[in-house]
Amino acid sequence: MEIRIGVIYTAKEIEVDLGEEADRDKVIADIETAVASDDKVLWLTDKKGRRVGVPAAKIAYLEIDVAADGRRVGFSAI
Secondary structure: EEEEEEEOOOEEEEEEEEOOOOOOHHHHHHHHHHHHOOOOOOEEEOOOEEEEEHHHEEEEEEOOOOOOOOOOOOOOOO
16 A cells, blocks of 8 residues: 655655555554644554654645556547
8 A cells, every 4th residue: 555645835745655464444544643633743654664754734635545557647549
């Protein structure tokens, strides 16, 4: 499972790959708990064991299950 986090006042996004074994419902519950209070930090651990912390007050948006191949560019004749 991948999560993309938009942070306010910056054009960059934070991408965290939690791995296939991540429990989607638990991750969403953790996000909701952190975002419910601006003084909390959302902590995520990626599949390599690295921890990423984002202050909840700075989160602009979250995308969950971003497809790894979702950035394709191309044209189609319809």
